[in-house]
Structures are given as C-alpha cells and as structure tokens.
Amino acid sequence: MPSEVITVSELNRRVRASIERALPLSWIAGEVSNLTRAASGHVYFTLKDANAQVRCVMFRSRAQLVPWRLENGQQVEASALASLYEPRGDFQLNVEALRRAGLGNLYEAFLRLRDKLASEGLFDDDRKRELPRYPRRIGIVTSTQAAALRDVVAAFARRAPHVELIVYPTLVQGTEAPAAIVAALEAATRRRECELLLVVRGGGSLEDLWAFNDEAVARAIAVSPAPTISGVGHETDTTIADYVADRRAATPTAAAELASAGWFAAAGELAALASALSDTMEDRIEALMQRLDLIRHRLVHPAQRLATLGQRLDHLAARLSAAGRTGSHRRSSRLQGLQLRLRPPPLAEQRRRLEHLGNRLGRAFAAAHALRSTQLARLNSALAALNPQATLARGFAIVRDEAGAIVRDAARLAPAAGIRLQFETGSAAAIVTKTFPD
Known part of the structure; x- marks a missing residue:
C-alpha cells in the first residue's frame, strides 16, 4: 500500500512544479483559436496545429506589448512556459511574448x-x-x-x-x-x-x-x-x-x-534677443521721455525769456557803471600815491643814504672775504692730506700688478709674478720671489 496520501491540490502543485522544471521557456508555433479577451486585460486562446492543441493564457502586462491585434486564425509563434492551472488541473501555456509565424527566420x-x-x-x-x-x-x-x-x-x-x-x-x-x-x-x-x-x-x-x-x-x-x-x-x-x-x-x-535642431535653437536665441532688444528699446524710450518732460518744464516762452534777459542786461549795465566809477576812483588814488613816491627827496638826504650804503657794502665784503679765505684754507689742508703724492713723500710706494691694478693683498701675488713699484719720484719693475702673511 502507498506510504503517503496526498490531496488533489498537492498533486496538482507537484505536477506543475515538475512540468515547469522539465520544460524550459520555448518558442511554440501554431494557429490561434477560441480567442477570449477578459475584462481584466488577460487574453485566453488555444494554440493548435493539424494534430494537437493546447490552452494558452497571456496576462495583461504581456498582452499589451503585442504590436498587432491578435485574432483567430492567425499563425503565430509563442514564447511560452509549460505549466498547470492547479484549481482545475488543466495543462496550459503561460505565454510571455508573441510574434507572427516566420519572424524567427x-x-x-x-x-x-x-x-x-x-x-x-x-x-x-x-x-x-x-x-x-x-x-x-x-x-x-x-x-x-x-x-x-x-x-x-x-x-x-x-x-x-x-x-x-x-x-x-x-x-x-x-x-x-x-x-x-x-x-x-x-x-x-x-x-x-x-x-x-x-x-x-x-x-x-x-x-x-x-x-x-x-x-x-x-x-x-x-x-x-x-x-x-x-x-x-x-x-x-x-x-x-x-x-x-x-x-x-x-x-x-x-x-x-x-x-531642424540648429534652426530651432537659433529661432529661440533670436526670440530671446528680440525680447532683450525690445526691453532695451522700451527702457531707452522711457528715459528719453523723462528727459523730454524735464526739458519741456525748463522750456519758457520766448517773450518771457527776452524779458528775463532784459532784466539781467539792465542789472549787468548797472553793475558795470558802478564798477567803472569804483575803478576810476581807485586808479585816481593810486596815481596820487605814485606821484608822491616819485617826487625826488632832497640832495643832502640822498648823499647821507649813499654813504651809509657804501659803509654797509664794505663791511659785508670784508666779512665775506674772511669767511671764504678760512673755508679755502680748510679745504686745501684736507686735499693735501688726501694727496697720494704726500704719502709717497713719507717713504711709501704704490704696488701695481702686470695689468696695472693696485695690489692691496699680498695673497693675490704669485711667485715670479711681475709687479711695478711707484715712488715719490720715479718707478721700478720687480719680480715677486715670496709673499708673507700679515
């Protein structure tokens, strides 16, 4: 006797699992018949050939991807997974995709x-x-x-x-x-x-x-x-x-x-530029209108302008007349002062003033001469102290190398180098035999 008793539901579940494991997703060719479209969007039909038929279901998510209207009598190829509808125990194909027959080739x-x-x-x-x-x-x-x-x-x-x-x-x-x-x-x-x-x-x-x-x-x-x-x-x-x-x-x-992408983009740019130009022109026109209003307020009638200018002319004429009188009086007073200054003083007074100026000039000359003599003596003494000839007179000599440059450091001279010695009177050529450190 069998060791296990199972329910019909369990039987159908095991059969469905076995079928799905044994039969992978495949393309199956046949003719569509018994086509039914459910309100849910699922499509049910039978796929048949000359010798057999099988029930098929295509769920709404897949059916809406079919690029043509499915009708009875059409020859199709279905990508389907073999399965079992457990509640009724019906063998069926779960269709994943459809194409017209021959599309595979x-x-x-x-x-x-x-x-x-x-x-x-x-x-x-x-x-x-x-x-x-x-x-x-x-x-x-x-x-x-x-x-x-x-x-x-x-x-x-x-x-x-x-x-x-x-x-x-x-x-x-x-x-x-x-x-x-x-x-x-x-x-x-x-x-x-x-x-x-x-x-x-x-x-x-x-x-x-x-x-x-x-x-x-x-x-x-x-x-x-x-x-x-x-x-x-x-x-x-x-x-x-x-x-x-x-x-x-x-x-x-x-x-x-x-x-047309280039033209379309250019049209957009042109529209933007036109809008910007329109805004700029409007701003410019508004500014000019404001300026025009200001000028209009400043504009007066020619008769009023002439009257104003006439009053100003009268005022300027009066100021000119007053300024002429004041200037004439000022020039008369200045002329009188100049006449008084130009009148020559007495001869005795001029002689005394001349003698006084002569004495001041003599004293100033003597003082300036003494100052300049003192400065000259000081500069002469400083110049004599700096004169290299005076140094040579005290017994010193100037040493120059063969290029004529003054030698200040004995280390610069090499043995057998030629040197030139300058004395107070005359000069001499010599050869270096040895140098000594300081």
Missing part, C-alpha cells in the same frame, strides 16, 4: 546581415558624419502616401518653415520596396541638391519594416554624399538602416526635429 537573417555589415565597418562611429547645423534644403526619402511624410512636414512647418523640403518618393513596404528605396537614394545622390537626407517610415511589424533591413538599401545609405538620418518605425523598432545612417531617430517626427 527573419530575425536570424537580420542578425546575419547586421554582423556582416558591422564587420565591414559600415556601422563604425568614425565614419559617421556631422549633421549640418543650418541646412537650407533637406531631402525626404519616403512614400508620398505615408503618415510619416505628413509628420515630417508638420514638424518642419512648426520648427523651421523656411527650410526647403524635397521628397524622393518611394515604396516603403513590400517586395518591390527595397529596389524603390535604392532608386530614390540614387536619385538624391545623382542630383546632389540636398544638404541632408531623411529616410523615414511609420511604425509597423517586422515584415512591414523589412525593406529597411535590405543590404542594397543599407549600402545605398552608406555611400550617400549627404549625411543621413534614419527615422523608421517607432521607438522600439531598430533596422539595419538605423545602424548605417549617420544618425538614428526614434520616429519620423524625431528625425525632423533632429534635422
């Missing part, structure tokens, strides 16, 4: 081409060119019927309406799209009329965007003489065209914004 082809072009250096950053900051003519490679074109035109109308846009029409979806895109790029290259090229398309599935994963399209973008911006799909979409273009934009609108 497309993705593998995408990876192979990406690696091939990367190995050739087409994605290297050092070959990416700088975008022109102020392009005046921009080419757009897209379909004339695409919403992407309307988005790009609207973005330029909003941000840089003066920029000339040239459309190179092409198919952007289907088997003929790659050749059409290449032809449009070659036309742009041949005409060389644009400073910048935008390659754009709206969002879609991997199959819808596959034309931009074509090798010929990638190489045509790579050899374009004008810098290129790729704006294909939505933010989550990435194509080979994005890798090879000089810049990648998340959407067509983002591509237009990137291409």
Whole structure:
C-alpha cells in the first residue's frame, strides 16, 4: 500500500512544479483559436496545429506589448512556459511574448546581415558624419502616401518653415520596396541638391519594416554624399538602416526635429534677443521721455525769456557803471600815491643814504672775504692730506700688478709674478720671489 496520501491540490502543485522544471521557456508555433479577451486585460486562446492543441493564457502586462491585434486564425509563434492551472488541473501555456509565424527566420537573417555589415565597418562611429547645423534644403526619402511624410512636414512647418523640403518618393513596404528605396537614394545622390537626407517610415511589424533591413538599401545609405538620418518605425523598432545612417531617430517626427535642431535653437536665441532688444528699446524710450518732460518744464516762452534777459542786461549795465566809477576812483588814488613816491627827496638826504650804503657794502665784503679765505684754507689742508703724492713723500710706494691694478693683498701675488713699484719720484719693475702673511 502507498506510504503517503496526498490531496488533489498537492498533486496538482507537484505536477506543475515538475512540468515547469522539465520544460524550459520555448518558442511554440501554431494557429490561434477560441480567442477570449477578459475584462481584466488577460487574453485566453488555444494554440493548435493539424494534430494537437493546447490552452494558452497571456496576462495583461504581456498582452499589451503585442504590436498587432491578435485574432483567430492567425499563425503565430509563442514564447511560452509549460505549466498547470492547479484549481482545475488543466495543462496550459503561460505565454510571455508573441510574434507572427516566420519572424524567427527573419530575425536570424537580420542578425546575419547586421554582423556582416558591422564587420565591414559600415556601422563604425568614425565614419559617421556631422549633421549640418543650418541646412537650407533637406531631402525626404519616403512614400508620398505615408503618415510619416505628413509628420515630417508638420514638424518642419512648426520648427523651421523656411527650410526647403524635397521628397524622393518611394515604396516603403513590400517586395518591390527595397529596389524603390535604392532608386530614390540614387536619385538624391545623382542630383546632389540636398544638404541632408531623411529616410523615414511609420511604425509597423517586422515584415512591414523589412525593406529597411535590405543590404542594397543599407549600402545605398552608406555611400550617400549627404549625411543621413534614419527615422523608421517607432521607438522600439531598430533596422539595419538605423545602424548605417549617420544618425538614428526614434520616429519620423524625431528625425525632423533632429534635422531642424540648429534652426530651432537659433529661432529661440533670436526670440530671446528680440525680447532683450525690445526691453532695451522700451527702457531707452522711457528715459528719453523723462528727459523730454524735464526739458519741456525748463522750456519758457520766448517773450518771457527776452524779458528775463532784459532784466539781467539792465542789472549787468548797472553793475558795470558802478564798477567803472569804483575803478576810476581807485586808479585816481593810486596815481596820487605814485606821484608822491616819485617826487625826488632832497640832495643832502640822498648823499647821507649813499654813504651809509657804501659803509654797509664794505663791511659785508670784508666779512665775506674772511669767511671764504678760512673755508679755502680748510679745504686745501684736507686735499693735501688726501694727496697720494704726500704719502709717497713719507717713504711709501704704490704696488701695481702686470695689468696695472693696485695690489692691496699680498695673497693675490704669485711667485715670479711681475709687479711695478711707484715712488715719490720715479718707478721700478720687480719680480715677486715670496709673499708673507700679515
């Protein structure tokens, strides 16, 4: 007999754990049927093929990431984890992601081409060119019927309406799209009329965007003489065209914004400068108006001005007349004083004054002569004391080396050196035989 009795719940729990351990996350292909969308957002359906079927559940957080509307009859590939719904004991697949059938092969082809072009250096950053900051003519490679074109035109109308846009029409979806895109790029290259090229398309599935994963399209973008911006799909979409273009934009609108960034920034700066200029002009006008008001208050009627000037003239005339009288009286008094000073004194008085001045001059001359004689004797004595000839007269001699420089230190002389001795009278040449310390 069995040693352990378990409940149905425990049985289902162990079965679920065993299934999930044994079967890892896998891609499973099949046809969708019995599709049900619950109010909670969860999606329930059956995945079947010709011989079998299995129940599937895709929870809301995963279902809302599916980029297309799931319908019955669609062939899909589900990334799913095999499990067991314990309350009913139903075997089911917990679906993590969905893709249309055949996308696995497309993705593998995408990876192979990406690696091939990367190995050739087409994605290297050092070959990416700088975008022109102020392009005046921009080419757009897209379909004339695409919403992407309307988005790009609207973005330029909003941000840089003066920029000339040239459309190179092409198919952007289907088997003929790659050749059409290449032809449009070659036309742009041949005409060389644009400073910048935008390659754009709206969002879609991997199959819808596959034309931009074509090798010929990638190489045509790579050899374009004008810098290129790729704006294909939505933010989550990435194509080979994005890798090879000089810049990648998340959407067509983002591509237009990137291409017009310089003009848009310049417009903002211009608006700021215009505002600053307007404020400066207003301040200047207000200052001039205040000055005008001040001048207007200071401005008087010419008649009043003439009357004021007349009164001032009368006042100045009166002051001039008074000043003339005062000056004339002052000059008369001064003239009388000068006349009294110029009248010569008596002859006897002048003789006495002359004798007195002569005596003062004699005494001053004698005193100055005695002072100068004393100073001269003192300077002569000092000069005689400093005269080197007087020193030589006392028995001393001046020693000079062969260069004629005076020798003050015997240590400077080497044996056998020639010296010259200067005496009070005459000089002599000598040879040093030995020097003695002090």
